[in-house]
Amino acid sequence: MSSTNELCQIGLIGLGVMGKNLGLNLADNGYSVAAFDLDAEKVQGILSQDEQERGDKPARITGCSTFEDLLSNLQKPYLIVLSIPAGKPVDIVCGKLLELGLSQDDIVVDTGNSLWTDTVEREKQYHGKFIFFSCAVSGGEVGARFGPSLMPSGDQAGWSRLEPVLEAISAKVDPESGLPLVNNEPGNPVTEGEPCAAYIGPTGAGHYVKMVHNGIEYADMQLICEAYQSLRTALGLTPKQIAAIFREWNKGPLNSYLIEISAEVLEQDDPVTGKPLVDVVLDVAGQKGTGLWTALSSLEIGSPAMAVTASVYARCLSSLKENRVKASTILKGPEVTYVADSEKEAYIARVHDALYCSKICAYAQGFELMKTAGEQQGWDLDFAAIAKIWRAGCIIRAVFLQSITDAFNKDKGLANLLMDEFFAGQVEKFQSNWREAIVDGVRLGVPMPCFTSSLSYFDSYRSETTAANLLQGQRDFFGSHTFERTDEPRGQFYHLNWSSPERDLVRIK
Numbered sequence: 001m002s003s004t005n006e007l008c009q010i011g012l013i014g015l016g017v018m019g020k021n022l023g024l025n026l027a028d029n030g031y032s033v034a035a036f037d038l039d040a041e042k043v044q045g046i047l048s049q050d051e052q053e054r055g056d057k058p059a060r061i062t063g064c065s066t067f068e069d070l071l072s073n074l075q076k077p078y079l080i081v082l083s084i085p086a087g088k089p090v091d092i093v094c095g096k097l098l099e100l101g102l103s104q105d106d107i108v109v110d111t112g113n114s115l116w117t118d119t120v121e122r123e124k125q126y127h128g129k130f131i132f133f134s135c136a137v138s139g140g141e142v143g144a145r146f147g148p149s150l151m152p153s154g155d156q157a158g159w160s161r162l163e164p165v166l167e168a169i170s171a172k173v174d175p176e177s178g179l180p181l182v183n184n185e186p187g188n189p190v191t192e193g194e195p196c197a198a199y200i201g202p203t204g205a206g207h208y209v210k211m212v213h214n215g216i217e218y219a220d221m222q223l224i225c226e227a228y229q230s231l232r233t234a235l236g237l238t239p240k241q242i243a244a245i246f247r248e249w250n251k252g253p254l255n256s257y258l259i260e261i262s263a264e265v266l267e268q269d270d271p272v273t274g275k276p277l278v279d280v281v282l283d284v285a286g287q288k289g290t291g292l293w294t295a296l297s298s299l300e301i302g303s304p305a306m307a308v309t310a311s312v313y314a315r316c317l318s319s320l321k322e323n324r325v326k327a328s329t330i331l332k333g334p335e336v337t338y339v340a341d342s343e344k345e346a347y348i349a350r351v352h353d354a355l356y357c358s359k360i361c362a363y364a365q366g367f368e369l370m371k372t373a374g375e376q377q378g379w380d381l382d383f384a385a386i387a388k389i390w391r392a393g394c395i396i397r398a399v400f401l402q403s404i405t406d407a408f409n410k411d412k413g414l415a416n417l418l419m420d421e422f423f424a425g426q427v428e429k430f431q432s433n434w435r436e437a438i439v440d441g442v443r444l445g446v447p448m449p450c451f452t453s454s455l456s457y458f459d460s461y462r463s464e465t466t467a468a469n470l471l472q473g474q475r476d477f478f479g480s481h482t483f484e485r486t487d488e489p490r491g492q493f494y495h496l497n498w499s500s501p502e503r504d505l506v507r508i509k
């Protein structure tokens with residue numbers, strides 16, 4: 001199946017949605033690629049695409065029919081990129097490569113959405129046999145083709161060899177404006193600007209950061225969906241009218257890839273029925289696991305990421321379609337009357353501000369989660385660098401990420417984005433509209449799990465005293481779980497003898 005004679009610089013395994021495009025991106029950046037997939041049609045697919053795109057230039061990709069064929073077409077020491085499903089396939093492929101004689105200097109780079117703890121285990125398992133490196137990728141199909149955001153982590157020697165390759169294929173940002181430099185033209189990659197690829201840290205760190213990126217992605221998407229549903233329910237707008245509102249919003253602080261594609265989805269008609277496509281898409285959300293992993297991690301390490309958990313639950317609830325259909329005939333909500341024309345503009349502005357403030361909370365939660373995990377794992381994460389590489393190429397790319405970069409540049413150790421002067425000011429400015437939008441939605445019976453949980457997070461986070469004092473009293477009452485006092489040093493615990501008539505206080509040693 002080979003189409004070039006010389007040995008290739010990079011081996012690529014997995015030529016699905018991401019792999020095929022990463023391969024073409026590598027080729028555009030001057031790297032010769034030996035490509036293999038279990039499915040021969042996919043190998044043929046990348047070769048045909050290369051033929052179409054390169055014009056009269058020589059082939060840049062060599063198709064391989066087996067793992068052995070792949071290795072025989074590669075320069076030593078090997079540099080092999082995996083773009084395959086997370087989990088077992090990564091172990092199977094690494095095992096196979098090892099069997100075929102990989103050695104200490106060879107690098108295998110996992111670009112899939114692997115669970116970060118699996119990556120840590122694999123690095124240990126293959127240590128001394130070959131360099132197992134990870135480079136999490138975000139940007140979907142187009143990002144992979146013309147410049148994704150890359151989150152590499154692992155062995156330093158691996159990074160030294162990979163740095164030029166990853167920087168070349170990554171998305172680029174204009175250093176002055178912080179805006180993406182885009183050119184989606186095959187064969188003409190963007191070479192100037194700041195690359196959206198930065199070494200994240202020791203093994204596991206990159207996949208953790210990508211996992212949180214996806215958790216934030218879940219929250220961002222859910223928030224946009226809640227804004228859409230509120231506008232549709234209260235104002236009776238058509239999907240195309242809401243798309244026009246989103247396009248307006250995209251000119252301001254909400255400017256982002258996700259707002260842009262949401263407008264595009266809402267503008268689309270169904271080719272079969274001619275109805276708005278969104279109305280014929282079944283309202284059952286899929287999920288591959290990274291949002292759930294983020295939610296689980298936040299619960300495990302006790303760093304609240306309520307916007308992420310709320311959006312994972314929203315997807316779970318969406319999948320209870322049959323029950324919801326049945327319940328809709330039994331459970332009644334408020335009568336919906338459309339907002340008067342004279343009030344519409346104000347309503348739209350309130351939803352905009354609610355989306356903006358909730359989004360700030362979702363990102364604040366994601367960054368605090370990474371901070372907590374980083375401290376526990378000893379990763380020393382650079383949050384300004386992380387925000388920087390998310391400014392272009394990835395799914396959550398947004399103008400707003402420049403403000404996050406600025407916040408962490410000002411204060412490397414910032415505990416929470418809400419404490420940054422700019423973001424604190426933004427939330428203060430827009431919070432009354434945020435609250436009103438939620439009141440509006442609640443009154444109309446619009447489900448807004450992510451809007452409401454974000455506001456509760458904000459109200460809890462800004463509270464010097466929460467009702468956890470009562471909760472500690474309850475715990476001590478039924479289970480002698482003890483409590484600390486506000487007038488004693490932390491770490492000193494007390495129990496009240498609730499069942500004795502004296503109700504005396506005992507200091508626990």
Ligand SMILES: NC(=O)C1=CN([C@@H]2O[C@H](COP(=O)(O)OP(=O)(O)OC[C@H]3O[C@@H](n4cnc5c(N)ncnc54)[C@H](OP(=O)(O)O)[C@@H]3O)[C@@H](O)[C@H]2O)C=CC1
Nearest residue numbers: 014015016017018019038039083084085086089112113140
């Ligand atoms: N799609 C996206 O937007 C993004 C995906 N990712 C991650 O990137 C990775 C790839 O995703 P994507 O391209 O969408 O997935 P696809 O399913 O489209 O492609 C995966 C490819 O890997 C092949 N494959 C599976 N097992 C092996 C194996 N043992 N040896 C060789 N090839 C194998 C599959 O072949 P076959 O079909 O024959 O099984 C398939 O062609 C995943 O980890 C995904 O989570 C990351 C960012 C974005």
Ligand SMILES: O=C(CO)[C@H](O)[C@H](O)COP(=O)(O)O
Nearest residue numbers: 138139286287288289290395
């Ligand atoms: O990593 C990605 C983007 O950054 C993928 O598109 C992600 O796998 C999508 O997740 P899900 O299918 O769970 O919505």
